[in-house]
Amino acid sequence: DVKVTQSSRYLVKRTGEKVFLECVQDMDHENMFWYRQDPGLGLRLIYFSYDVKMKEKGDIPEGYSVSREKKERFSLILESASTNQTSMYLCASSSRPEAFFGQGTRLTVV
């Protein structure tokens, strides 16, 4: 059974903290993605990676960075968390045509 696992389901962080969201896949997929989901805005792509150490900006990269040191792991970093980064964060991995999602991390920044 395919598996994309996000390290936390729920997270509460303080404004200004550095936050790490981790995602691991066990399907040996080349491509991995981070999206955020907000009511009325749908899913918006933050960053994606098509290979180890390779990354590309998505539609809303500001305030975020990513790291992909190993093929199976893709980390999203909030350099200095702000309240407008309170959201549901979804990780995905794909080897076309199939793309699978993790269970999501609901992040609240207070």
Added chain:
Amino acid sequence: GEDVEQSLFLSVREGDSSVINCTYTDSSSTYLYWYKQEPGAGLQLLTYIFSNMDMKQDQRLTVLLNKKDKHLSLRIADTQTGDSAIYFCAETGSGGSNYKLTFGKGTLLTVNP
């Protein structure tokens, strides 16, 4: 850039068929997808269709693709209360980012007993 549009709400009675529609703008889309999201959960891949196909059937699900009109639909036969969820249409774009998924805003399907 790519754009994917869906109606936001659909309400049906249990046992009826549901049809969720989607339009997209990228004429070079190669794959089109339907995902299901239940409350508080991630997205579950339901099915996908390659752009040179017109139709794909998988148990209660039927996907129709009209490439000329850039229109995709998902039909759920004999809709059940467990089908209540948000359904997302998505497509893979073209060019160097052809592995990137672009999503619609989702259609909330409510199934009434």
